[in-house]
Amino acid sequence: MAILHGWRTCPRCGSLLANHGARAVCTACGSIYYANSAPCVSALVEDEAGRVLLSRRAVEPFLGLWDAPGGFLEEGEHPADGLRRELLEETGLAGEPDRFVGVWMDVYGDAPDAAATLNLYWTVRVGEGEPEAADDVAELRWFAADELPAPDELAFTTVKDALAAWRALPERRAGVHRLSAGRDREERL
Numbered sequence: 178m179a180i181l182h183g184w185r186t187c188p189r190c191g192s193l194l195a196n197h198g199a200r201a202v203c204t205a206c207g208s209i210y211y212a213n214s215a216p217c218v219s220a221l222v223e224d225e226a227g228r229v230l231l232s233r234r235a236v237e238p239f240l241g242l243w244d245a246p247g248g249f250l251e252e253g254e255h256p257a258d259g260l261r262r263e264l265l266e267e268t269g270l271a272g273e274p275d276r277f278v279g280v281w282m283d284v285y286g287d288a289p290d291a292a293a294t295l296n297l298y299w300t301v302r303v304g305e306g307e308p309e310a311a312d313d314v315a316e317l318r319w320f321a322a323d324e325l326p327a328p329d330e331l332a333f334t335t336v337k338d339a340l341a342a343w344r345a346l347p348e349r350r351a352g353v354h355r356l357s358a359g360r361d362r363e364e365r366l
């Protein structure tokens with residue numbers, strides 16, 4: 178497991194570790210270190226037109242590519258609280274998790290010690306207000322479901338997978354259908 182890649186001494190006491198990859202045990206103080214996947218939360222923010230808000234990354238990994246607002250959970254933090262916090266930090270928007278979209282495994286970049294990540298996605302409804310990009314976000318933009326960035330312009334493989342799952346959500350498809358029916362009616366009037 179990559180998170181313990183290169184670990185040779187105990188961070189607590191400095192003695193030698195027996196590093197088994199998924200687990201490292203200190204030969205002196207007995208501390209045990211586990212290589213778990215890091216939990217992350219991501220928001221698929223939708224507007225009333227059925228578009229989704231994506232953020233262009235201003236930091237590595239995948240600098241310049243499109244991502245969903247979100248990030249790593251803090252220790253002891255509930256995923257719903259982490260989702261609200263990350264959304265507010267990155268976009269300035271207050272929002273509530275709505276529909277759980279799914280969970281996907283990924284890796285945070287391609288360095289030898291890159292953390293394996295466990296990624297939870299929700300659709301999110303936001304209140305009034307325009308999204309404003311934070312420092313680690315180059316740009317925020319709304320995308321219609323049939324005008325998403327090309328696969329090679331998306332950051333993590335989980336973003337591609339989550340957007341595909343989002344497009345296939347039955348209630349989203351029903352919502353889009355209602356919107357198009359509404360447009361047809363307006364055109365006829």
Ligand SMILES: [Zn+2]
Nearest residue numbers: 187190203206
């Ligand atoms: Zn130790």
